[in-house]
Amino acid sequence: MGRVFMVDLQGQIYSCKHCKTHLTKDQDLLSKTFQCNHGQAYLFSEVVNISIGKREVRMMITGLHTVTDIFCVGCGSNVGWKYEIAHDKNQKYKEGKSVLELCKIMGPHDTNKFHNF
Known part of the structure; x- marks a missing residue:
């Protein structure tokens, strides 16, 4: 197996919490209203440096x-899911989009959690 090519993103980015591999940019954020088993999640239009599981x-x-x-291709951690097919016509906008679970990533959303008092 060859070396994995990883994309290095610029600007405000979201990364894997475990290995800091870049996953997506803040400008690709579509929605902050998603939920997962572990709490809040965000919907993104594009995510890089990932491998895909089975449908x-x-x-x-x-x-x-x-x-x-x-x-994550850096450490193999499950960071979320990708919508392949929405069976309800009202949910078709999700197709091809990815959801990242906030407990598994770090990024601009973390800036308000830590204060230096």
């Missing part, structure tokens, strides 16, 4: 979706 049909809060889990 699965899952019943989610917003209905039936075909999704793939996504994993």
